[in-house]
Amino acid sequence: MIKIKNVTMIYNGGKPALEDINLQVDRGDFLFLVGPSGSGKSTLIKLLIRELVPTKGEIYIAGRDLVHMRLRKVHLLRRDIGCVFQDFKLLPNKTIYENVAFALEVIGKSERAIKIQVPEALKLVGLGGKFDRYPGELSGGEQQRVSLARAFVNRPPLLLADEPTGNLDPSISMEIMSLLDRINKTGTTVLMATHDREMVNNLRKRVIALEHGKLVRDQARGVYGYGD
């Protein structure tokens, strides 16, 4: 699903944010990306959605060459990747229904299909009765569930989550986590960057750790492994 080969990322002549990263993720995998702040987790995710292009190395997602991809093809890549962020990134002027529907409108789904799929996705994340609310009227946990619904409503093969539980209470974090797990069970590859020690330790999934831009650990059924 994801293949990263010798990737180095340097921002405007500074120190490398990522250095010589190699990573292979298979279809249907679930992996945690851990590491202290500034270790390069977010940079790695930005590289995967091609918000950034690596200084050196190669990146492939589902056979697509991200390094040589033209800017006007990037949106096609992103349709295959669902994204969840710490700050939710919902459109503030659209209702939660419209927010989720937007991901389908963008790819040209018919209105009929949208009317079926959006309520389905919102019910799955437990927001069945709140279609007409705006993101600002919802709690953080609810907003993150909307963003989850948007991320998987078109059944992408890959789901990236950048600290999706970073702003949420532990109990709500567990809910989000179990939703991600359910999505993973349907065959979607999930990569989740996180600071949540307990969650990583409890779930015993594959764990990769970054430190100072270097990949220092890649462990099947791993643990969080930091003292902080």
Place this chain on the structure above:
Amino acid sequence: MDMATRPFYFMREAIENMRKNFAMSSAAISTTALSLFLVGIFLLMFFVWSSFAVETLSKLEVEVFLKDSAAPKQVQNFQNKILSWNEVKTIKYVSKEEALDIFKEKLKDNPGILQAMTGNPLPSSIRIFLKDPHQTKTVVNKINNYTGLNELVEDPKVDIKYGADYIEKLFSVIKMIGWMGLSAAALLCFASIILVSNTIRLNIFARRKEVAIMRLVGASKWFVRWPFLFEGMFQGLIGSLVAIGLVYFVKVWALRKVVETIPFLNLSINEALFLRLILGMVLGGVLIGATGSVIALRRFLKV
């Protein structure tokens, strides 16, 4: 999904966005309206001025007053000669009787003067209309050089009437005001474009995060662009309609006021020209709105 398959989707999005960003879009609309109003009023004033200038110029004529004793045969020869000159468009012979009629018509509110008049003291005349008023001097010279002039005219200095000095001055003033008007209009247009595109830029800057999110969930550049493009066009359209309404109000109301105060100024506006002004304002508004949006969006689409 693209423009060809679902244009109404994008228009609906645009209208929806305008509604939800009401403060921002009203700012853009009122800026456009005000700018176009200023440009429109200015052009309107320019039209009035130039039609006034054209009319004044077209009224310039040379009139030769004839002695009562001039022989009809010689008058005819003189007329034929004048008509043969290239500069002359047409001439009109005004007989003593016609001159009296015109005089009576002008003084119909003052019948006392007419009653005091005995006989017909008015001379007959030849009115000469020129193709180009700039050639007045040339024609006057030619008349002065006409060989039989002494038998037709009492005193050439008095009886050949034309605008003399003031014509030259009028020409230079008309030219100067024309140039000043055109450069001021160009400057005003330029300022308006900057003003409107800055407002749009602020509007889009405020929504740059939205643009980034749309790109993040897989929207193509044009998918993001179309609603903004329509939004800009709608704002430009509404702004220009408001401006046209104001300009129309000024045209009807203020012009009438001016004519009431200074009745001898025959101010008028060519309707076809006014229609073109309206169309130009609509087109200008829509164009500025559309291009302003697309240009302002460029920076934020590079993700």
